[in-house]
Amino acid sequence: MAHHRIALNMKGVPYKTIWVDYCDIEPLSLKLDAPPSTTRAGAPLYTLPLIQDPSTGATVVDSFAIAKYLDATYPGGITLVPEGTDAFQTMFIDVLPSLLTQHLLLLHITRIAPSLNPHSEDYFRRAREMHFGNPLAEIAPVSTHEALWKQAFEGFSHVHGWLNANGECKVFFMGHKPSWADVALVSVLAWLRIYNGRESREWKELMTADEGRWARLWGAMEKYVHRDGGEALP
Ligand SMILES: N[C@@H](CCC(=O)N[C@@H](CS)C(=O)NCC(=O)O)C(=O)O
The missing domain is CATH 3.40.30.10 (Glutaredoxin)
Structure with a gap:
């Protein structure tokens, strides 16, 4: 991420x-x-x-x-962790794996390994196989993917519910300005976009889910997602 x-x-x-x-x-x-x-x-x-x-x-x-x-x-510009929000930001990062990232990791696990350099692929494979006690291909077989997507989408909807508590027109957790929790979410979106591409069913579903919440967040934050090499996202 x-x-x-x-x-x-x-x-x-x-x-x-x-x-x-x-x-x-x-x-x-x-x-x-x-x-x-x-x-x-x-x-x-x-x-x-x-x-x-x-x-x-x-x-x-x-x-x-x-x-x-x-x-x-570098106190100028956007404050990533506004004063008094450390506990909230820490809590959000703590709940993100059970809400979203653990389901998404399982869904992509067989695709992550071959996207790495050979040394890293080997390390990633061994570490995950040890953690899950299964060969990589058996950790989340295709038969589990539908259920994993459903769980991930439920996670997104849960976060959407929290954000709705801010009232309409507010894209970010802190209202009109992005902070660390939004960065954590956008990095999940960026990761999904990199692995699936803009034309994928997964990306399109996500962009229309939750009343367009994630499309609005992506629209506001995509400008910050580039790498220093400047390559465009798939
Ligand atoms: N809490 C850390 C976690 C970072 C983390 O888990 N990084 C992974 C790569 S994405 C890592 O370096 N893993 C080392 C390993 O698995 O040996 C952070 O947010 O920076």
């Missing part, structure tokens, strides 16, 4: 992306003195995204920490 890239684009901070294979994340983090962001099976887990800011010398790990660092260091 591309939270940190969307955040950098929203801030208007220039950056250069360096792509790192899964198996190189730990050695790179150790070299840069970057801490693990979490644990897996009791062991420290070094993760991406990680940013290095040459203007301050800071190395920051974990996308939410990166968002807060960007707000503190």
Whole structure:
């Protein structure tokens, strides 16, 4: 997912992306003195995204920490985590997997592996097979896809219900200005768009779901989704 890239684009901070294979994340983090962001099976887990800011010398790990660092260091423009909203933003990121991303990950799991470099593909395959205790192809066979889409769409509708509490015409959680929770949602949309393409049934269904809520959010945020190379989304 591309939270940190969307955040950098929203801030208007220039950056250069360096792509790192899964198996190189730990050695790179150790070299840069970057801490693990979490644990897996009791062991420290070094993760991406990680940013290095040459203007301050800071190395920051974990996308939410990166968002807060960007707000503190580059206070102009959009505030990603407005004051007093940390607890809300943290809660939203916590519930997103059970609402949406775990269903979407399962749906795409066999397509993610071959989209990676061979080293990363192997790592991804082994890590997921160990986690689910099944060969990759059997984790979410095609027969489960309809139900997984339904669960994902129910998740989107649930979030739509929360956003409706803001009243009409407000696209974002905080009303008229996007913040971190919107970035998290848009990065899910971007991910779906990259894997399925604009002409796919999945994308078209999503763009018409929930009274056009996700089409409006995408319309407002698509300008922040590009990569530093500037390639267009499929
Ligand atoms: N909470 C972290 C999670 C990041 C995360 O899980 N990153 C994945 C890549 S998308 C990772 O680096 N995984 C390392 C691994 O599986 O070894 C964040 O938001 O930055």
